[in-house]
Amino acid sequence: MGRSASASGWCDEKSSSVKKGPWTPEEDEKLVEYIKRYGHGSWRALPKLAGLNRCGKSCRLRWTNYLRPDIKRGNFSQEEEQTIINLHALVGNKWSAIANNLPGRTDNEIKNFWNTHLKKKLLQMGIDPVTDRPITANNSDNIHNLYYLMINHILSSLAPQLLASSGTCSSLANNNLMMNMNPRGADLMRLHYSDAKIQVLRNILVQQLLSSTSTPNLEAAFNYLLPSYSSSSVHDHIDHEYSRVNINHYNYFPHLQGFGNGGAPIGFVPQNPTHASAQPSNLSSNISGLLKALHDLDHSQPPRAPPVLVPSSGSGTGTSDKLLGYDDHATFFSSTTGSNKICTNNNNNRDHSHQLQLGGSSSSYATPTDQLPLLVRSPAPSPDTSAANPTVENNISNTTYSTTFEAWGNPPDLMDHDDDATNHSYWKHIIME
DNA sequence: AAGAGCTACAACCGCGAGCCA
DNA sequence: CTGGCTCGCGGTTGTAGCTCT
Numbered sequence: 001m002g003r004s005a006s007a008s009g010w011c012d013e014k015s016s017s018v019k020k021g022p023w024t025p026e027e028d029e030k031l032v033e034y035i036k037r038y039g040h041g042s043w044r045a046l047p048k049l050a051g052l053n054r055c056g057k058s059c060r061l062r063w064t065n066y067l068r069p070d071i072k073r074g075n076f077s078q079e080e081e082q083t084i085i086n087l088h089a090l091v092g093n094k095w096s097a098i099a100n101n102l103p104g105r106t107d108n109e110i111k112n113f114w115n116t117h118l119k120k121k122l123l124q125m126g127i128d129p130v131t132d133r134p135i136t137a138n139n140s141d142n143i144h145n146l147y148y149l150m151i152n153h154i155l156s157s158l159a160p161q162l163l164a165s166s167g168t169c170s171s172l173a174n175n176n177l178m179m180n181m182n183p184r185g186a187d188l189m190r191l192h193y194s195d196a197k198i199q200v201l202r203n204i205l206v207q208q209l210l211s212s213t214s215t216p217n218l219e220a221a222f223n224y225l226l227p228s229y230s231s232s233s234v235h236d237h238i239d240h241e242y243s244r245v246n247i248n249h250y251n252y253f254p255h256l257q258g259f260g261n262g263g264a265p266i267g268f269v270p271q272n273p274t275h276a277s278a279q280p281s282n283l284s285s286n287i288s289g290l291l292k293a294l295h296d297l298d299h300s301q302p303p304r305a306p307p308v309l310v311p312s313s314g315s316g317t318g319t320s321d322k323l324l325g326y327d328d329h330a331t332f333f334s335s336t337t338g339s340n341k342i343c344t345n346n347n348n349n350r351d352h353s354h355q356l357q358l359g360g361s362s363s364s365y366a367t368p369t370d371q372l373p374l375l376v377r378s379p380a381p382s383p384d385t386s387a388a389n390p391t392v393e394n395n396i397s398n399t400t401y402s403t404t405f406e407a408w409g410n411p412p413d414l415m416d417h418d419d420d421a422t423n424h425s426y427w428k429h430i431i432m433e
Numbered sequence: 434a435a436g437a438g439c440t441a442c443a444a445c446c447g448c449g450a451g452c453c454a
Numbered sequence: 455c456t457g458g459c460t461c462g463c464g465g466t467t468g469t470a471g472c473t474c475t
Contacts, residue, residue, distance in 0.1 A: 042460075
């Protein structure tokens with residue numbers, strides 16, 4: 001480890017004359033002018049060269065958080081807000097990672113926005129802003145909690161199908177991680193990606209819950225997740241899962257009635273889950289039973305053989321749009337729709353060649369009938385991308401906004417792949433890598 | 434009108450990773 | 455391998471401006 005920042009001169013405490021506190025317009029002007037002309041170079045040396053009585057650290061912060069020309073000012077849009085909530089649910093307080101997916105926004109700005117707005121908002125919605133989960137799973141008055149439990153359970157039970165749908169992982173063959181990997185390692189990689197799908201879908205569905213305007217659109221979610229998987233099979237699968245613990249889930253989730261019925265999602269007509277009529281009449285009296293049943297189910301034997309997986313055309317190649325495989329363009333999730341990129345990399349200096357992307361309809365989160373957002377990996381930019389798109393910033397800065405992450409967790413074991421915490425922590429590393 | 438309390442956000446601080454001699 | 459150095463990150467603090475009483 002290096003010396004403390006202060007002792008290294010990065011912000012030398014001995015230089016008591018170094019100014020602190022708010023920046024004046026004159027100081028801003030000096031800093032901008034200098035960086036425009038010469039680039040920032042060594043931040044430590046910059047203040048002296050620019051004629052500023054500030055420490056280098058202060059200059060860097062002022063530039064990156066405020067003066068940089070590509071910074072977007074103003075209120076966060078609904079879309080940005082959703083993106084922050086989604087990404088925070090995935091990566092936690094990794095503000096720089098979140099900022100990398102919100103062009104023009106700084107980590108500091110997002111952090112402040114989270115602490116002052118979103119945290120409060122989530123709390124009001126009964127969501128723990130730390131865990132991004134319902135605060136009390138035992139709150140029988142909160143139908144959202146039930147849906148949340150149901151989503152978690154069904155997604156977990158579908159893990160084997162997701163894994164099977166991962167195809168040949170052809171794009172991963174080019175991944176360094178896969179190059180020298182033994183078969184077990186390759187299986188692990190596929191498992192990680194299927195876990196990633198589960199986590200992403202879970203968060204999408206939770207977002208729908210947060211909208212409070214409808215029940216979760218599970219049919220669309222399943223179509224998105226397993227497009228080759230027939231609705232009726234999903235329906236059967238859900239039936240099967242709940243029959244294992246001898247409960248009639250229609251008593252608790254009447255919206256499931258008719259699910260997958262010939263393509264007509266009559267069980268998923270929009271309705272307000274907070275409305276009394278949306279709640280099963282015997283819900284309160286049986287809540288503890290349901291919770292226990294779900295708990296028992298989650299702690300019982302690993303999922304048995306999945307229902308028949310209906311193959312789609314082009315199966316096995318991983319290149320079909322019908323498959324949730326990995327095509328040769330490093331597309332994380334394949335789709336025939338959704339080209340919108342919420343997160344683009346417009347900073348040519350950044351060294352992330354593949355960032356988390358959320359595609360699809362920008363307003364789809366709260367609209368059950370819309371396409372669900374897509375999670376894709378953007379193709380790595382060609383080496384001359386930055387040269388072809390010179391910017392002021394390029395001329396003045398060679399900074400790489402590299403994001404480093406500590407190890408997020410131990411590699412999941414194949415026999416323990418439904419360990420939520422382990423999976424959650426591990427796949428983040430893959431996506432944010 | 435004035436002071437207390439609150440909110441939003443800019444700026445600071447300390448830690449630790451990465452690079453390099 | 456070690457230690458100095460730079461820099462980025464996340465948590466925290468300070469403060470200006472706003473709202474409430």
